[in-house]
Amino acid sequence: NAGVTQTPKFQVLKTGQSMTLQCAQDMNHEYMSWYRQDPGMGLRLIHYSVGAGITDQGEVPNGYNVSRSTTEDFPLRLLSAAPSQTSVYFCASSSTGTGRTRNQPQHFGDGTRLSIL
């Protein structure tokens, strides 16, 4: 059981380049999310999805796109990279339930370290 897998682990981009950060989970989780972590800022939510075909914006969505065509995959796209997007990016997933099973923790990947020059 691999859990949440993020690729690549490291990436260096030039300003203006585009790229896609991959995230896959094998736990059949409905909820998936992308965070960025910057020094002194904690974890900030970029985009999230409550199921295939459904996505929504988080706290810091500008400059990023997401899609959710399958339950397993939730890629994050940088359309035109900017130095301000240099960060560590984490993908997380959790199951969703109701009633007594409503509270489920999020499980994280090991992150993608992205530098934009």
Next chain:
Amino acid sequence: DQQVKQNSPSLSVQEGRISILNCDYTNSMFDYFLWYKKYPAEGPTFLISISSIKDKNEDGRFTVFLNKSAKHLSLHIVPSQPGDSAVYFCAARGGNNRKLIWGLGTSLAVNP
């Protein structure tokens, strides 16, 4: 405006003693609270959680206490071990909202 606050950026404790990490929140709608541990170059790992219907939850060396009237929760680690040295994040959410609100973390150093 931070809804989840961890006011101590760092904490240093001797091995074998108790570590107490604190977290305050402002939103009275929060009803589920979680603690995560994070080592360098790894993703956060879920540690323990508590629902607002409880005031204490225990899992081995880790206990989380919730004081709803004070909007305060704490994580106790007893006894502390060097392997517990990590950054600890407090997170919260409320109602049917799946989004977690995160504190900025407390870096714990357990000294041998």
